[in-house]
Amino acid sequence: MKKLVPTLLLAPALVLAGPVKVIFDTDMITDFDDVGALACLHALADAGEAEILATVSSTRGNASVGAVQVINTYYGRGNLPVGAPKGIGVLGARPGATRKVDPKAPLGEKSGGDGGHYKYRKLLVDYPGWYTYADADDAPDANDVYRKVLAEQPDGSVVICSTGFLTNLRRLLETKGDRYSPLDGRALVEKKVKFWVAMACKYFRGKEYNSMMDWESSRIALDGWPTPVVITDWDLGIDVFAGRAVAEMEGPRNPVKDVFAGNIPSREEIRKDPAKWLRAAFGMGGRSAWDETAVLIAVRGAERYFNVNRGRYRMVGTDGTNEWAPMDDGPHVRVSEKVPKAEVGRVIDELICRPPARACGGI
Numbered sequence: 001m002k003k004l005v006p007t008l009l010l011a012p013a014l015v016l017a018g019p020v021k022v023i024f025d026t027d028m029i030t031d032f033d034d035v036g037a038l039a040c041l042h043a044l045a046d047a048g049e050a051e052i053l054a055t056v057s058s059t060r061g062n063a064s065v066g067a068v069q070v071i072n073t074y075y076g077r078g079n080l081p082v083g084a085p086k087g088i089g090v091l092g093a094r095p096g097a098t099r100k101v102d103p104k105a106p107l108g109e110k111s112g113g114d115g116g117h118y119k120y121r122k123l124l125v126d127y128p129g130w131y132t133y134a135d136a137d138d139a140p141d142a143n144d145v146y147r148k149v150l151a152e153q154p155d156g157s158v159v160i161c162s163t164g165f166l167t168n169l170r171r172l173l174e175t176k177g178d179r180y181s182p183l184d185g186r187a188l189v190e191k192k193v194k195f196w197v198a199m200a201c202k203y204f205r206g207k208e209y210n211s212m213m214d215w216e217s218s219r220i221a222l223d224g225w226p227t228p229v230v231i232t233d234w235d236l237g238i239d240v241f242a243g244r245a246v247a248e249m250e251g252p253r254n255p256v257k258d259v260f261a262g263n264i265p266s267r268e269e270i271r272k273d274p275a276k277w278l279r280a281a282f283g284m285g286g287r288s289a290w291d292e293t294a295v296l297i298a299v300r301g302a303e304r305y306f307n308v309n310r311g312r313y314r315m316v317g318t319d320g321t322n323e324w325a326p327m328d329d330g331p332h333v334r335v336s337e338k339v340p341k342a343e344v345g346r347v348i349d350e351l352i353c354r355p356p357a358r359a360c361g362g363i
């Protein structure tokens, strides 16, 4: 008989009084569904559904932390704690990259040497004064951010939402007791974290960018996490589309609108060859909304929009491959379609398009 997933673990908005406390962990190195995800999270915070405790980058040496700060500032929360991994961590957009783009170098071509960094470095050029860390390497250690924030929060109250690499989560598990807490990382997570929702992995076997790029950290984090983990995987998000609405929204420019408007193909282009654009993760509704689905789950619970399936994701081998094994008492939950994907996309678009409730600033 199929074991039911305890609702208590998956629908915090329904069982906890007050806003859901969220730490957002993002890459912002290539793709830009992270921008939509962070916009959704701010909109949910504006509505009183979420409280954003920190926003950290899972990459090093690029514009990711600065880009996060630009978006935070747009929503009037420029002073949110930010951080990045130290010592280990993804440096470039491509697997095995050993060099980072110099954050002080002139802005490169969109499809040239800057690669995926372009859109985030451009954000920093276009919004000067909205951020403090142009280079993620200059930002505080994500471990300090995580440990300080977790130690200050009530037990079992924090939801971690990761939409990038699992580097920070691995590093957090490996921390020792410090000035914030005598507990080691695993014990601190066990005490404070209600659950972790990760946009990662490929169903049921394959390679997926977030879990592949730093596969060793993915293995350690997925195998060692002591509280429930909800996975929204590549196959779920590929045909949930969002972002066209904000890209075509009337009104003044803003960093969220800029990113979507500058990076999604026109309706006409998609009309000419929809299959080609789907392979590139674009649809008439915009960009595949992998990361935004993770935010919906973190704040509103997995079961509001998705079916839940229990099992275990694990990394296999040493090339970044993962696989899913269904099991009634597995430590992980994988979500699948329940509410039609087009409707989920509309929910996401409505959040992304909401004007900020606070005045721009806070940096």
Ligand SMILES: [Ca+2]
Pocket: 026, 027, 028, 031, 033, 034, 163, 164, 291
């Ligand atoms: Ca991402």
